Amino acid sequence: MIYSNIIHKQSNKQIHCLWVINIRINFKDTVYLLTGWLTLFVIGTDLFVMSPLLPFIAEEYEITPAVAGWLVTAFSLMYAISAPLFGWLSDRKGRRLFIVLGLFSFSLSNFLTAVSPSFAMLITSRILAGLSVASITPIVYAIIGDTALPERRGVWLSTVVSGHLMALWAGAPVGTLLEQFLGWRSVFISLAIIAAILSIINFRVWASINKVHPGEAQRKxxxxxxxxxxxxxxxxxxxxxxxxxxxxxxxxxxxxxxxxxxxxxxxxxxxxxxxxxxxxxxxxxxxxxxxxxxxxxxxxxxxxxxxxxxxxxxxxxxxxxxxxxxxxxxxxxxxxxxxxxxxxxxxxxxxxxxxxxxxxxxxxxxxxxxxxxxxxxxxxxxxxxxxxxxxxxxxxxxxxx
The missing domain is CATH 1.20.1250.20 (MFS general substrate transporter like domains)
Incomplete structure (x- = not known):
């Protein structure tokens, strides 16, 4: 009888330990997903809010809408050119470094967009923004792919992608509304502040995940x-x-x-x-x-x-x-x-x-x-x-x- 009670207590302890471990794992998973989701939501807001803001920017700098459209083109071209380089580097040096540096430079680029006294500086700030986003978006996808269990990878990737898409009909309209009250520059000041905070959060969250593949695997x-x-x-x-x-x-x-x-x-x-x-x-x-x-x-x-x-x-x-x-x-x-x-x-x-x-x-x-x-x-x-x-x-x- 005593032996049976001991076994029963040990079994209860094991169940309790497993329950605690499961809660910790689920909490950690939630933090990973929420961090990735918020990061891509802010990045997506910066991308999608530019279109409705272009008329106000064109008016202030006294340029045509077609010329103002180069702000989007410059961003997109820099992103497309530099994303493969950051992806290649992140496979060798780890994801965390490039996500954090990318968010810091993204914050800086949005601040420069907000205070640009000339259209030339404005274009330069969007080129820096495109470079920054290239070191964030695909690498967030990659680190989520690294972190998720194979049987959960689809759900995890779809969740963080939804953050980017949510910016299309939530982030961009909020940015447009902010422009009506405080002007278009306030939108980019807000994005700069949020991105700076997210750089700290990403630095802490991904501290234990810095996967680097060996050279032999890279050659494959x-x-x-x-x-x-x-x-x-x-x-x-x-x-x-x-x-x-x-x-x-x-x-x-x-x-x-x-x-x-x-x-x-x-x-x-x-x-x-x-x-x-x-x-x-x-x-x-x-x-x-x-x-x-x-x-x-x-x-x-x-x-x-x-x-x-x-x-x-x-x-x-x-x-x-x-x-x-x-x-x-x-x-x-x-x-x-x-x-x-x-x-x-x-x-x-x-x-x-x-x-x-x-x-x-x-x-x-x-x-x-x-x-x-x-x-x-x-x-x-x-x-x-x-x-x-x-x-x-x-x-x-x-x-x-």
Whole structure:
């Protein structure tokens, strides 16, 4: 009887210890995810808030909107060029260093944006911002991929991606509202302060995670293979953004949307993007990143065709925009999880190149969209984007990892 009581007490102690350990692990996981989510939300807000602020910036510096648009171009080009370098370095030197330094320089660049006395200095500050973000965004994806258990990687990546997408319909509108009360410079002062705080938080949170792959493992990484893999994202981005860039124009001209209706349609798109990103993680972890990425990209072909046929259908377009973003960002998020799974030794490089491919696709998409509208009209655009999505789907299906 005494022996039985001792065994029972030992068993209870073991259960209690396991319970405490489980709570600590869950708390730590929550901190990792929340840190990654907040970091990408702030980065996304900086990216998406620039568009609605451009008219105010152009007015203050007495330049045309087209010239002001170079602020976005300079940012994007610097990001696309430098992201692979930081991804490569993070695979060798560790992720934490570059995330923290990136957030510190991002804070500085936003402060310079806020106090720039000339347009030349403003452009310089956005170049620094693009360089900074290149050392943050893909490396946050990589460190989350390093940290998550294989069976939870899809959920973790989809969660932090949702932070970036949330900025599209939450962060940017808040920034625009702040401009109305305190001026556009206040937006960048706020971002600078928040980024400085986040640099300290990231320094503390990732202190125990500084994964560096040995040189032998690095040599196994095939750069050509990675470039081939991320071409899927380039064609995906062309298919999505060739239409998205001119979405407002199409809705106003061919659906006679008012400003409030236009805002509601973009909100429907943004909500679809966030839900698609979050839900894809759980599905990916259950049935596999490859299957989800292939299936969702194939569905993207169909939804773009539907948009082409029913774009002028009035209120139905809200649902179609929601569905388009839901499917599109399920495809993007699941493919990121697939890359993280297929290139474990060079995860930083693979995800950085994937982000470069994304920006290249966005740039090419905006150029293609303008050309198509000028030569064949707006209604040809969804169908051509569907054809580009087909190319992305074929490459994704053919790839074996």
């Amino acid at each position: 990484g095939n750069t050509i293979k990675i470039i081939s893999a991320v071409s899927v994202t380039t064609f995906w981005a062309i298919a999505m953004y060739a239409l998205y860039v001119f979405l407002g124009t199409g809705l106003v001209l061919y659906n006679d949307f008012s400003s409030s209706e236009l805002a509601a349609s973009i909100t429907a798109y943004g909500i679809g993007a966030v839900i698609g990103s979050l839900s894809s993680g759980r599905v990916t972890d259950k049935i596999g990143a490859r299957i989800v990425s292939i299936f969702s990209t194939a569905m993207l072909i169909g939804i773009l065709v539907l948009l082409g046929f029913f774009f002028s259908s009035g209120t139905l377009v809200y649902f179609l925009l929601f569905l388009w973003a839901l499917i599109g960002y399920t495809s993007f998020t699941s493919y990121q999880a697939r890359l993280a799974e297929e290139f474990p030794e060079t995860r930083g490089m693979a995800l950085a190149l994937n982000n470069t491919a994304l920006y290249i696709g966005i740039t090419l998409g905006s150029m293609l969209g303008g050309y198509i509208i000028a030569n064949w009209g707006f209604f040809a655009l969804p169908f051509i984007c569907s054809g580009v999505a087909l190319i992305s789907s074929l490459i994704s299906t053919k790839r074996r990892g």
